[in-house]
Amino acid sequence: MNSKELFVGIDVSKDHLDIGVHPTGKTWQLVHDEAGKEQLCRELRKLKPDLIVMEASGGMESALAVKLQEAKLPAVVVNPRQVRDFAKAHGILAKTDRMDAQVLARFAEKIRPEVRALPDEAQRALEGLMVRRRQLVIMVTAEKNRLGRASKEVAQGIQEHIEWLKRQLNGVDREISRRIQRNDVWKQKEKLLKSTPGVGSVLSRSFLSGLPELGTINGKKISALVGVAPFNCDSGKYKGRRRIWGGREHIRSVLYMGTVAAVRWNPIIRSFFLRLVKAGKSKKVALTACMRKLLVMLNAIIASNEPWKYGKVVY
Numbered sequence: 001m002n003s004k005e006l007f008v009g010i011d012v013s014k015d016h017l018d019i020g021v022h023p024t025g026k027t028w029q030l031v032h033d034e035a036g037k038e039q040l041c042r043e044l045r046k047l048k049p050d051l052i053v054m055e056a057s058g059g060m061e062s063a064l065a066v067k068l069q070e071a072k073l074p075a076v077v078v079n080p081r082q083v084r085d086f087a088k089a090h091g092i093l094a095k096t097d098r099m100d101a102q103v104l105a106r107f108a109e110k111i112r113p114e115v116r117a118l119p120d121e122a123q124r125a126l127e128g129l130m131v132r133r134r135q136l137v138i139m140v141t142a143e144k145n146r147l148g149r150a151s152k153e154v155a156q157g158i159q160e161h162i163e164w165l166k167r168q169l170n171g172v173d174r175e176i177s178r179r180i181q182r183n184d185v186w187k188q189k190e191k192l193l194k195s196t197p198g199v200g201s202v203l204s205r206s207f208l209s210g211l212p213e214l215g216t217i218n219g220k221k222i223s224a225l226v227g228v229a230p231f232n233c234d235s236g237k238y239k240g241r242r243r244i245w246g247g248r249e250h251i252r253s254v255l256y257m258g259t260v261a262a263v264r265w266n267p268i269i270r271s272f273f274l275r276l277v278k279a280g281k282s283k284k285v286a287l288t289a290c291m292r293k294l295l296v297m298l299n300a301i302i303a304s305n306e307p308w309k310y311g312k313v314v315y
Helices: 034-047 061-071 080-089 097-111 121-145 154-179 184-195 203-208 219-226 249-264 267-278 284-303
Strands: 005-011 016-022 025-031 052-053 074-079
Touching: 005 034, 005 097, 016 034, 016 097, 016 249, 025 034, 025 097, 034 061, 052 097, 061 074, 061 184, 074 080, 080 097, 121 154, 121 184, 121 203, 154 184, 154 203, 184 267, 184 284, 219 249, 219 284, 249 284, 267 284
Parallel strands: 005 052, 052 074
Antiparallel strands: 005 016, 016 025
16 A cells, blocks of 8 residues: 555444544544535545545435535445455454444455446436335335235225325336436437337336446446356365355346346347256246346447347347
């Protein structure tokens, strides 16, 4: 490490921001409100750190991350599991907010995660609508399950709630459609994605909101980002089954449903699936491989800005 390099870790909670600096060991705390974020930006601009790291914490870090990047500060949000594993590997088992800030600063220095541009305001708004859509779908499903076991006395109330939730869901869908139609870039990307057999509105809009990197990085990176890249599990003579893990779970979930449809309607994906099954792969393994193939295909379609066409290799 260059002796002049400075790394900052920020532990974000609902009420406070705990800041740690490595290698100086300095820590301090600010109130987590607009005034506190403004003060933090001023102090960090004076400090001129090489990298600022904070954990994903249920969305509480999002506004701060945007604020820091708008202030031209090199901030990145990382997976909290990575940070915890890093702390355990260094024998740091105790946990306080200030200690967490210092661990994040040390993580920044050792791992140096890549700083990526954060979504703009329109992108964050679209993602928020898609998150709300998923919540409403989950609530509708839960109420339908309750309805089947409910007594007559409560069934009517549940049915009324289901109808209300459906109206809310329709309203969110209309707002998502309106925003996409008003944005020429999103409109074109959705058209390209939906040109692929098996890809519908839910998958295309989930990609638009939650996978803005689509078309900007290569197939291996996009597969790892979503969590469909297989990882080896070998040790000595033991050769274990490769597994997928990590990545963006909600994107992987809708990709799975899209792949199920593509296995039926997309000739390339269907042929690939049947070939794998014929070669002795289980249907689960074959479907996972098809998820990756469909994702790489869609990535190439967006990158080339050309619609899907049977017989044309785009990946």
